[in-house]
Amino acid sequence: MLRNITDLIEHYLKTMLTRSGDSLLEIKRSELAKQFQCVPSQINYVIRTRFTVEKGYMVESKRGGGGYIRIQKVEAHDDVALFDHLSQLVGEKIDQQTAENIVVRLLEEKAITRREANMMLSALDRTHFKLSVAHRDHIRANLLKAMLQVLMYE
Incomplete structure (x- = not known):
């Protein structure tokens, strides 16, 4: 269930990435903001928090009149490469x-x-560390690095 505008934008971008058949999506921040009737900074927030390297995305952004945002889904060749x-x-x-x-990405992959x-x-939860x-x-x-090492050489 999508709860808010942030979730809607994330879902839309991931759907567009999937539909493109490519692992690359290029969008215009202003057009996307207009489509979702929000401010461009809301688009920036979604990109910055939902499309991170640890979640498997590379983002390139060019600001200005002809600016764009490129989102690329990066895939590991195998689990060892992903763990590394x-x-x-x-x-x-x-x-x-x-x-x-990082853990969620491992699960999704x-x-x-x-x-x-x-x-x-x-084990990684802050409540265990006083x-x-x-x-x-x-x-x-x-x-986390110790866990990844164990998983890598299992």
Whole structure:
């Protein structure tokens, strides 16, 4: 069930990507804003939060009169490449939302089971870390990278 304008825009863009038969979609921010009767910054918000690298998208944006947004769905060649790519994205620290995005992507790509995803999400949850944010994000990154390594060489 789509709840709000953000969900509607995300759904529309993902549908357009699927229908194009290509992994690339080029849109004009102003035209999309007009279509959804919203401000262009709402489009920016959807792109910035729903079409991230950890969710499997590359976004290129050009502002100005002839500006556009290109959204490309990137596919890993196999699960090992996906685990490796995501492990590199983690870095030294990672916030909970970004970590959750990575786990959701693994589930969507069918690289992990729902049970594995639930265990990973539980282990990465901030409520288990009674530390400062900086320490919590550092420990979360180490945990997530360790999980990805185990999954990669299973």
